[in-house]
Amino acid sequence: MGRLIVDNLRFRDRGPYSFAIAGGECLGLQGESGAGKTLLLRAIVDLDPHQGSLRLDDLECDRMPAPQWRKKVSMLPAESCWWLDVVAEHFHDFSAVSQEHLALLGFGPEVGGWQVSRLSTGEKQRLAILRMLENRPRALLLDEPTASLDQANSQGVENLLCEYGRANNAPLLWVSHDPKQLDRVADRCLYMRADGSLEPCGGK
């Protein structure tokens, strides 16, 4: 249950990519910057034009409206954007965000009232994770989720995301430049070469 299946995915001059991530599994993805890891994530979340098929179990991406797919298969971009003044305005219902999740990322419930303009990059990133999880996604595509965080906060984010994957039987695709992090979180790993091709590498 909950398998994310990427089948013959092609975009621009990249691909074909074929792999599957089981429910609750975390697949790590490393590679040089500029190799196209973010492009792969964008294609899977259907933000860039592509060929080939994307499935979540028996749900086909092309068979449902794109916004619905993006709520089920959510991507966390490396840099989060905020367009309204106050944090809580970016959530459907901030009061419903789990206290446990907030605490795990080092926030109290009062963070909902904070001004976005006063958030640090790291705070934005951690809040963006909570904002993404509010959609209850069934698969997560994470583009360097801890790049802007210190070690303590990285630990919190790793715990939260791995726990979410296990509890919801959700597949995770985790892009990171830190092999040690992937050793901790990923069940297996892929390496993207400069030409965009994938090869297996370590993992825990």
Add this chain to the structure above:
Amino acid sequence: MGVKPLSAFDLSLAAGLVLALALCSWRLRLGLEKRMAISALRTTVQLLLIGQVLRVLFAHASFPFVFLISMVMLMVAGREVGARQHRRIKGFSGWLLGTGSMFVSSFAVAFFALAVVIANDPWYTPQYAIPLLGMLLGNTMNGIALSMDRLTESLWQQRQTVEQRLLLGQTSLEAIHELRQQAMRSGMIPIINSMAAAGLVSLPGMMTGQILGGSSPMDAVKYQILIMFLICAGTGFGVVTAITLTSRKLFDDRQRLRLDVLQKR
């Protein structure tokens, strides 16, 4: 009472003023004298030509002829809308967007005014139809160009935010809701402002012309009020149409932001 005719000598007196300014520009090294000369020449030639066209047109008030002239006006305005945009939609569809919105709004409003409000016989009497359409097109052109430019430019600058909103599962319309509103506002505000200032700050050009031509001030004023309302409606509906069509064009069928449809000038 007709207007007092101007002779070529009268006009050359006024041209002397421009010549004096050009001399001044040369002395001050503004480098504008060449452009000034060319523009002054263009204004003379273009207006004399259009005078001839209108003379013929008024003599033969046939519908196909009026239609042909109005189409030429539309094409030129459409080209101008494209030329005024920093980033415009590539190819024929980009041209069609601006021109189509102008056609829908200006022509519908002009037809309504001519056939229902003024109700001449025939309704396309060129003395009314051509100046009316000219004023409508000129103003809708400004509004549409301004609003489309605003939309594409703000989308270009905020593409990351728009894509973030798409990633959170918003539809394309939700993701650019505020940008669309701002773009529509920026296209409509100039005409709203000029309605508010009309008569206090400026005497609108058409009214001035009519009074110079010997109409009574009250007649001229009533026509000016009519024109203001028409321009406001024409611009407003044109802007709404243009922004609706443009924002559809900027996303594909899978609600992806497709800024590759834009080209920079």
